[in-house]
Amino acid sequence: MEVIENMRGKSEKDEPLLKTYFKRYLLDVRGVSSRTVKHYCDALNNITRHLKEKHLIRDSIYEVTDLKVLHDLRDILLQDADFVALDRRGNRMYTAGFNNYLRFAEGQSFAELHDRAGALDIPMPPIAEEPRTYEVHHFMRSDILRGQTLAFADYRCEMDGDHKTFIAERTHKPYMESHHAIPIHLQGKFEHSLDIYANLVCLCPICHRKIHYGLMDDRRLMMYEIYEKRHERLSRSGITLGKEEFADLVLHDGADYARHL
Template sequence: MSNKNGFIKWLTNNTTLSSTTILKYANAINTISLELRKYQLIHENLYDNLDSITVKAILTKYLSIPELKDKDIRGNRMYSNALKYFTKFSEYHDYNAQIQKELVIEKIGYEKYLKENYIQVINDINIVDRIEKKPTYKTVNNKKIWSRDPLKARDTVAAADYLCEVNNHHQYFISKFNFNNYVEAHHLIPMKYQQEFDCSLDVYANIVSLCLVCHKQLHYGLFEEKKELLSKLFTDRKDRLLASGIDITINDLYGYYRD
């Protein structure tokens, strides 16, 4: 059950609960689901419905049933606490779903731009590292989605000669958009941390050219396996980042990739 695993991971990363308590809460959601189905208050497992509004309503319903309320009290409020954490998890899930939707829209726009501007970028492209003001943003669920300039991404991969900056031997296939080795642009310091900086993170110094494997590893790999990639990219970019007003340590960078 993937949503159960997601709940366990969320509790691990966002609470100070012990691993034993986390497992109890995760299993409690299954027990609560069975009990509420018995009362015909729901028709599916709570893990199958992560809508935050529905989950909040279910918490109220659960505590309104005397038998279940008494059981919760006898169990040191394990069930109601599990539901309260599950409510927060559902809000996080809703937010992430909306964010992913916005990012997909941005990605589609970027790929559309590439298709319409696939002509070879000139070799003497002028990339200058300088301090730039924060980019604009739009607000989704009270969170900021920062805009990114596809020109900077395009220029960065061209300046890297369409090679992976972790290892230029990482060459997998030719892009149909520009007929060069396929690489992807990646913000070394993720844009979601823009609020922590007084200057823009959408600058040449903070954008790297990566093969699809290295790019996916930075997003989805184990942290310990990301460190080697991050260390190399940071060493190569540290001076350029400073020229762009971005003063961080390697440990700061590691911190952005621990979640």
């Protein structure tokens, strides 16, 4: 038990968010041994070095939040003679580590693990307050966490599980959207990250639009419902708010932002 606790706490405040979540997912959700988790993480560290030498990533494999890019990187590695030889000498631990990370990133079997999702609710360092520049200015958020949120909810709307949409070509699952209960642009008000599982909700497109553009009274009721479902998980993640405080923060401080969505 002490070994596992040490692994959970080791440098979590300084490591990438997805690395921390990956370790917690393996240890606390899937019940993988701490020794195997260490092997997987060491494998991903070596994969990071290999990809950096080829100038395919900047800092870490965990910075890649696009699933297609992750798959492309794996394909590149599997066609690289040096990597294949390294992987063979290491008893294929490198590909095992990468494949398990992909399994995590894709949210495989998350629906079956729904009752264990709370194990991932821990305080995380805040995302950068300043938006990064790509084609437009926006706050960085993880597409991987978005996809996993839908998988955790088994692609059912968390406001009303009977809401129907359509089958999406990309996932072959009912089309749903992830929603930050506390808007990501309010990150500056919080000590810990808002781009976390506890703050992400799976919504059908109608409920997602309603929560941004619906009548104020209807939106407040939706805020209350989300609060009842998530306030304990948010608290474990370092975000503690009262019911009215939560609703007022989202409905008023987020009002101007919602008009531009």
